[in-house]
């Protein structure tokens with residue numbers, strides 16, 4: 001379970017997040033929604049230790065994450081796939097995946113983790129010797145996701161995985177996230193502009209505006225209640 005309590009954060013003296021509070025039960029998906037500039041990316045950066053919160057608490061499975069260094073967060077089971085994906089264009093699929101497992105001391109285990117990723121994404125297995133720049137947008141997103149999964153995370157933070165992807169590919173990625181939650185108990189925080197596809201897979205929607213959480217509600221309610229949708233999501 002991820003618990004975010006009264007978190008504030010920003011860039012230097014510029015405050016962005018104010019008093020952000022919500023919780024994500026283990027094995028579920030929370031979609032973080034809201035207009036451009038609402039603070040969604042800042043929230044992910046703060047949770048993954050890239051930005052230092054100025055206040056509040058961040059707990060995962062009861063342990064405090066605030067102030068813990070990024071490398072330690074990875075060992076505690078947190079993975080962050082940033083917007084833009086961070087695939088190294090000059091390296092092959094295989095080399096990119098290896099980067100995700102570099103910190104592992106046990107080589108055989110790193111290899112097993114890599115094979116698991118190829119099982120999840122057969123398309124990547126077929127392209128293992130292709131360079132990052134030769135991949136389609138969907139394949140690059142799968143590679144970024146696969147590289148994060150090499151660490152066998154328990155908490156996955158994903159920034160705009162559907163950006164620039166065809167609806168069919170987006171649907172595949174959402175279905176895979178659902179499977180990882182249901183089968184492995186993965187907990188996911190998903191930042192999405194694509195509200196419909198996010199709510200189709202998420203258990204919960206956390207709607208942000210101007211650095212605050214304006215509502216957190218079951219995804220089904222946000223999807224089906226026209227009044228709520230209109231008030232918070234503008235459609």
Ligand code: ATP
Pocket residue numbers: 011014016034035036037038039040041042043
């Ligand atoms: P988007 O969907 O456009 O990425 P977002 O909801 O993710 O929007 P953030 O990127 O978190 O929003 O931005 C929140 C606020 O923080 C905005 O006002 C933005 O201008 C500001 N901001 C973002 N990055 C920086 C930065 N590196 N330095 C200073 N301010 C920033």
